[in-house]
Amino acid sequence: MSASPNLPQSGAWTLETFQGQPELRQADDKPGTGVRADWKSLRLPDGVNSLRNQPLGRAVGKNIRTAVDATAGLGYDTFALALLGVEVLAWERDANVFALLSDALARAKSDDKLSAAAARIQIEYANAHTRLPTLRAKVGFSLPLFTAREFMLPDMILLDPMFGGDRGAAKPSKEIQALAATVGADADADALLDMAIAVATQRVIVKRSRLAPPLSGRAPDWTIQGKLLRFDVYRAGAL
């Protein structure tokens, strides 16, 4: 997908390897200084309690046990959900970003302090447009007593597509710049909302920048407002 003209353009980023680990680098970057996901930065001094009080934690609430992070990117939200105790199936459709996501998960699994949360994460190189409908697929099942709940219907689905307009932030981080240049504006994201609402059993959360219109123009049931971001929450009740 090509980058949107509204997203910050800062020269080409390429996937390189340094000491066996992938990173996104621009031409002038020294090996080892490229963009990788650093999930360690999410470990907060007072642990999961402060995460619960942050906007994502408040949007998730206390009753969510399983989630699909349908637009995983570098996996920060995936890992935050896992720290909150949620089991997360995470999808990423861009091969370069998926390489960074896989590397972040592998490093987290071998880090004593991150491994318990990392064990709650499964990642797939997948496109949510094709993967979401499969959660409900009845392929191979014809027994009348087999109920819908026995398919993999997650309590919650998180959507955080790239947004091409004004993000409301003074200067995008190096990570956002690298992602924006790599994957573009995710202009096809609107269709994900209805699909997600149809297969989540409790709620769908859409992460938006402060000034972005709601995904698909659909008003949320409620919103958790952060400084630069907001979480639009939609009730879902698939069974």
Ligand SMILES: C[S@@+](CC[C@H](N)C(=O)[O-])C[C@H]1O[C@@H](n2cnc3c(N)ncnc32)[C@H](O)[C@@H]1O
């Ligand atoms: C804004 S980033 C997500 C950042 C992420 N929440 C984090 O914490 O690192 C959006 C990502 O979603 C991915 N994406 C967009 N549409 C997708 C789709 N239909 N299926 C899978 N991945 C998708 C993009 O490739 C991009 O990497």
